[in-house]
Amino acid sequence: MKGRGFLATAAAALVMAGVAAGCAQRPVARLSDEALMDTVERRTFEYFWTGAEPNSGLARERIHLDGIYPENDRTIVTTGGSGFGLLALVAGIDRGYITREQGVERFERIVTFLEKADRFHGAWPHWLDGETGRVKPFGRKDNGGDLVETAFLVQGLLAAHQYFVQGDAREQALAARIDALWRGVEWSWYRNGKDLLYWHWSPEYDWEMNFAVRGFNECMVMYLLAAASPTYSVGRPVYTEGWAEGGAIVDPHEVEGYKLHLRYQGIEAGPLFWAHYSFLGFDPRGLQDDYCDDYFGEMRNYSLINRAYCVRNPKRYKGFGPDCWGLTASYSTVGYAAHAPREQDDHGVISPTAALSSIVYTPDESMAVMRYLYETLGEKVWGPYGFYDAFSETDNWYPQRYLAIDQGPIAVMIENHRSGLLWKLFMSHPDVQNGLRRLGMTSPALADASEQAAAD
Numbered sequence: 001m002k003g004r005g006f007l008a009t010a011a012a013a014l015v016m017a018g019v020a021a022g023c024a025q026r027p028v029a030r031l032s033d034e035a036l037m038d039t040v041e042r043r044t045f046e047y048f049w050t051g052a053e054p055n056s057g058l059a060r061e062r063i064h065l066d067g068i069y070p071e072n073d074r075t076i077v078t079t080g081g082s083g084f085g086l087l088a089l090v091a092g093i094d095r096g097y098i099t100r101e102q103g104v105e106r107f108e109r110i111v112t113f114l115e116k117a118d119r120f121h122g123a124w125p126h127w128l129d130g131e132t133g134r135v136k137p138f139g140r141k142d143n144g145g146d147l148v149e150t151a152f153l154v155q156g157l158l159a160a161h162q163y164f165v166q167g168d169a170r171e172q173a174l175a176a177r178i179d180a181l182w183r184g185v186e187w188s189w190y191r192n193g194k195d196l197l198y199w200h201w202s203p204e205y206d207w208e209m210n211f212a213v214r215g216f217n218e219c220m221v222m223y224l225l226a227a228a229s230p231t232y233s234v235g236r237p238v239y240t241e242g243w244a245e246g247g248a249i250v251d252p253h254e255v256e257g258y259k260l261h262l263r264y265q266g267i268e269a270g271p272l273f274w275a276h277y278s279f280l281g282f283d284p285r286g287l288q289d290d291y292c293d294d295y296f297g298e299m300r301n302y303s304l305i306n307r308a309y310c311v312r313n314p315k316r317y318k319g320f321g322p323d324c325w326g327l328t329a330s331y332s333t334v335g336y337a338a339h340a341p342r343e344q345d346d347h348g349v350i351s352p353t354a355a356l357s358s359i360v361y362t363p364d365e366s367m368a369v370m371r372y373l374y375e376t377l378g379e380k381v382w383g384p385y386g387f388y389d390a391f392s393e394t395d396n397w398y399p400q401r402y403l404a405i406d407q408g409p410i411a412v413m414i415e416n417h418r419s420g421l422l423w424k425l426f427m428s429h430p431d432v433q434n435g436l437r438r439l440g441m442t443s444p445a446l447a448d449a450s451e452q453a454a455a456d
Contacts, residue, residue: 041095047404047407048092049098052106055130056113057107058077060078061073063401064400076128079125079126082156085156086110086153087159090160090425107164117133120144121201122145125149144201144205147199151226152221154185155221158281158431159429161178191238197212199213215249216265217265217270224432236438239439260298262292269306271329275361279295279360283427283443288443303361304361306358307326307355307362310326310350318394323371325350326350326351326356350391352388353406356370360413427445428448
């Protein structure tokens, strides 16, 4: 795929001038929807381009413009957030935010780092030191492989593989190195001898974290990739008994007037990142399996429930409404919190990533939030890497801080809404398609692959 070039508008020029100057200047004229999406996507892309950790090229865990960080945190990169960033980088190349050569150079740096970084039965840890490649414990016992974060990283790697695999000799060599990284992940090891997948393994603490991954949450793509692996694949029973819990994942219920088909970890509906992380590359459109006949529709209703709760606003927070909604895991007035559409998990904090990353499901409703943030709240919530992580109008709380795992889905889902690029790339990978078949899933991507094979 060749770059299409970014919108040649005054708005785009102002965005780049603002980034270069490290300021939050915004165009005065009202932008069209397309120009506004391009402005937000491009500025958010900068988190993973100019804001990246320089040695590894990967995404910093966080960027705080106030300069206040946890101890020894400035060099830490996040593997899952970096996977989201890889998708954003591919989109940035394709849109002309950077040249293709610049993109290849960055991916070569990233792949070189990942080839040498600590791995644990092929899985990367949650955090790495960007200067040394050594594991940085996420918690005392969380100092080994993290299969969920690895899945998010691999989701980005496989989309990049498809972007470069038909390129020139240099790009094909890069794709081959990405393929070797993918083949090295020992997904089946993380079964721990059972028909399910475990989140963590540590060489020091073994399986003591004891976190069996069951649906529905943000981890569906991990099970797909484990089934898709050409080297360490897991069978369909692992998906059936682990993720779907023998069918217990099915739990039809209604929340805020919208129907849901799946069980969400024992609560009616959770934070919105559950609708985003797996589906940045894994295309939910037309996706079906034994447990849900419309994943896109399920995620649309899941998003609309979040919006409806904020519009109802039972705790009467300032600003909440049809133009300002979105509850998910982010910074909060109470520390870090998984905000969700129920009163005990609602602290009056709006996280821009929540509604903006749902734009693929709720385009009109998400655009209303994008305009409110950009045009009404403006520089209170808008900085050099896009919208800040979270804010509260009730508490007059506007921290100038970013998190990689929240910035990435904004850029990626805006691109998927505009072009479907990252969905097309990831779903075109032959191993991914094999994984879909192994799990008994149906997807338009399989039909497209069959038609292409017939044409060839």
